[in-house]
Amino acid sequence: MVSFRRVFVTGAGSGLGAGLVGHYGREGAHLGLVGRREALLRERQVECEGRGARVEVYAGDVADTDFMQQSAAHFLGAAGGVDLVVANAGIAIANRVREGEVHEVARLINVNLVGVTNTLLPFVPGMIEQGRGTLCAMSSFTAHRGLPGRTAYGASKAGVTAFTDGLRMELHDTGVHAMALHPGFVDTPLTRDNPEMIFLLDLDHAVRIMASAIGRGARNHTFPWQMNLLKEVVKRAPESIIRRLAPAPRPTSMK
Template sequence: MNSQRVVVVTGGASGIGLGVSQLFARNGHPVAMLDVQEGALARESAALRDQGAKVLTHRVDVTDRAQVEAAYAAVRDNLGPIAIVIANAGISHAADFQTLPVETWQRMIDVNLTGVFHTIQPALPDMVAAKWGRIVTISSQAAQSGAQDRAHYAASKGGVIGLTRSLARELAALGITVNTIPPSVVDTPLAQESVRTGQFPSLDIISQAIPIARPGTPEDIAFACEYLCSDKASYVTGQEINVNGGMYI
């Protein structure tokens, strides 16, 4: 893979996004880490820069198109044209559908689905000009199998899968591939918080339902992103790459 391709990772300061940011940065790519967590952005980017990585950070709420566009302008000014986008930023929490407030539903859609739209669309001019681009969305196994008390989350991630497939068809002739990774259980701060608040059982208990009997790691997802964003995956588009330990087959 060309080590000078500029990579944008949303939700890039923790969990899956951090794992992706770290892998691409260590492979020599200029990486833009976009996130709402300013402290984590500062801490994690400093650690990568200490290792010699070229990293740009920007506080971005993906529901705000103006913030995304401002961040992309900074990326272009400081790193160059955007070649790879990992649309990872998202939220998740349990809620009973029968009493789900409209505002809670809308917030989930705004972050997890509309945020992906905001992340991808303004990056496309760079990819179209280069006749080369890689887009990976992070969806969820919940969209494939359904999820107890997370109908709003599963619906938002199902939308991401549908968007991914449609963009793969629309952009293929332009040299741009679009794929999605729907993880199952990944050991991230968000998952640990769900365990702490009683929304999930312990990860050890959940692992008993996974054929490869452990939760996934951010690195597991990052390695799949690495392949999908390489020249080796030039004939792979519109696919769901199920990095889930066999939990959904």
């Protein structure tokens, strides 16, 4: 297992991001935390500094390209480099395609996909120079197949996976590894209002699985294992079956 001493995480205030920050914080890493709610990031900072980690906080929006470039540059200066970047920040809506709603979808794509490119790319030159590093993005089970009611969310996550797949191949001779994690359902604020979850994982279990996949340099890791098996069925099933088994969830708006 590789050890990650300098770790930059977006969406670090809650859920999966906070879980990963806790994990690497316990190992004494120098952490960079990104999110819009500064108060949440400061809570994570206090917890991690209490365990001996050093922490930089960047309160802002991952869809803001200049803000993300500046945050990356500051973190590289403060930590003297970076070993692991986790582009985790994301939002979910069940979009209203029948109404032709377009603004929330544009925002979702900006946060979930442009937010990932904004997070990972500023670190690429420095990682190439040091000859190592891991670029990890949070995709989703829904990246494997377009699903009713998750049209835009699934498209954003399929884009994330295509991006990290391409990045890994482009960087294959540099020592820099790019990968994506594909969670099924994990108990976090994002999923709290979703009544239709299967094989639900608690956060600690999900963090152990993610840290293990990152540490061994997985390429695309779908979890838990039941969802990894299910993805093969979902990828091949005819649309008529998908429509019946994955009915469109009630439309929700973004927070």
